[in-house]
Amino acid sequence: xxxxxxxxxxxxxxxxxxxxxxxxxxxxxxxxxxxxxxxxxxxxxxxxxxxxxxxxxxxxxxxxxxxxxxxxxxxxxxxxxxxxxxxxxxxxxxxxxxxxxxxxxxxxxxxxxxxxxxxxxxxxxxxxxxxxxxxxxxxxxxxxxxxxxxxxxxxxxxxxxxxxxxxxxxxxxxxxxxxxxxxxxx
Amino acid sequence: xxxxxxxxxxxxxxxxxxxxxxxxxxxxxxxxxxxxxxxxxxxxxxxxxxxxxxxxxxxxxxxxxxxxxxxxxxxxxxxxxxxxxxxxxxxxxxxxxxxxxxxxxxxxxxxxxxxxxxxxxxxxxxxxxxxxxxxxxxxxxxxxxxxxxxxxxxxxxxxxxxxxxxxxxxxxxxxxxxxxxxxxxxxxxxxx
Numbered sequence: 421x422x423x424x425x426x427x428x429x430x431x432x433x434x435x436x437x438x439x440x441x442x443x444x445x446x447x448x449x450x451x452x453x454x455x456x457x458x459x460x461x462x463x464x465x466x467x468x469x470x471x472x473x474x475x476x477x478x479x480x481x482x483x484x485x486x487x488x489x490x491x492x493x494x495x496x497x498x499x500x501x502x503x504x505x506x507x508x509x510x511x512x513x514x515x516x517x518x519x520x521x522x523x524x525x526x527x528x529x530x531x532x533x534x535x536x537x538x539x540x541x542x543x544x545x546x547x548x549x550x551x552x553x554x555x556x557x558x559x560x561x562x563x564x565x566x567x568x569x570x571x572x573x574x575x576x577x578x579x580x581x582x583x584x585x586x587x588x589x590x591x592x593x594x595x596x597x598x599x600x601x602x603x604x605x606x
Numbered sequence: 607x608x609x610x611x612x613x614x615x616x617x618x619x620x621x622x623x624x625x626x627x628x629x630x631x632x633x634x635x636x637x638x639x640x641x642x643x644x645x646x647x648x649x650x651x652x653x654x655x656x657x658x659x660x661x662x663x664x665x666x667x668x669x670x671x672x673x674x675x676x677x678x679x680x681x682x683x684x685x686x687x688x689x690x691x692x693x694x695x696x697x698x699x700x701x702x703x704x705x706x707x708x709x710x711x712x713x714x715x716x717x718x719x720x721x722x723x724x725x726x727x728x729x730x731x732x733x734x735x736x737x738x739x740x741x742x743x744x745x746x747x748x749x750x751x752x753x754x755x756x757x758x759x760x761x762x763x764x765x766x767x768x769x770x771x772x773x774x775x776x777x778x779x780x781x782x783x784x785x786x787x788x789x790x791x792x793x794x795x796x797x798x
Contacts, residue, residue: 421722423720423722423725423738423742424725424735424738424739425735436739436743439739440736440739440740440743442639442643443636443639443640443740443743445635446632446633446635446636446639447632447636449631449632449635450629450632450633450636453628453629453632454629457628477716478716478718479717522757525757526753526757527753529663529664529753529756530665530752530753530754530755530756530757530758531664531756533609533756533757533759535607535609538609538610548610548611548625549626551609551610552610552622552625552626552758553626555753555754555757555758556626556629556754558753558757559749559750559751559752559753559754559757560750562746562749562750562753563746563747563749563750564746565717565746566713566714566716566717566742566745566746566749567717567742567743567746568717569716569717569718569720570709570712570713570717570720570742570745570746571717571739571742572720
């Protein structure tokens, strides 16, 4: 049950974005640049970082919508579940594992990232830009997760809805809403 | 010592913004709307929320600069800002702001910790839906900015005079204008 009178029928962050478009705009732009625009990290890798962080923060809406986007990019939903459960054992590159280790630390507190963590990522071929974006994706999802949970938004348990959201995010990115009108809440 | 090759001459978030201008734009646009846009919460009140959250996250650069901006909006009252960081319940601020800081403190840990009772307490003190929304989002956003500044290992100077001066500039001109200036100066100095 939302803590404020958010528009009904808009799940998760879309309720906040519909309620307050002035803050939605830069938040959408940030997500679009970080997760969708060209990068040496693939969109699938970046969505996995976002999903992992959201899962560690136990934000249902965020981990499920971004997990769906990741699954779309990767053509495989099982990788997403494996990364959430134990990324060290998941079928992803050693570079991504090293970046997820950094993400895990930033999620708790940016001061926990050590020179050794960064060196380990560099040893696996991570560039300055990839390290920067890993830190900022993680930090940004610590914002998005708190926004979605802090307002008490409606976080439906409808797998099909998330699959559709994931497809839209993977294909179009973040600048246009994936939910344009209210959906049935029952 | 930064973890990546950030520009030496720009401390805190500034170096990170110079490194990646494409993300700097929306980061500055967001803080501009949240902390300087038209609002029933004053700029001083909103900067106090940002300062409080940054202080709880122990991010020196962020709580120093936003504390300085808050002080600039509050007639230079640095003692008040310090009191809010230490124990806001004893600070000379409104009951409404105290109730909103309780919510901010919960969001800082985990958004799921905000209860209906917390929100009702804020409403009792006159907080509107918009004020509650913005409190949640300011707290959430500063959990991002704080992790960004700390996570890259940016240089976070211990120079009260520096923060005081910059705080006045930002209070006067806002975040977008100030960032455009230092980014342009930096680009000129480094020949980019």
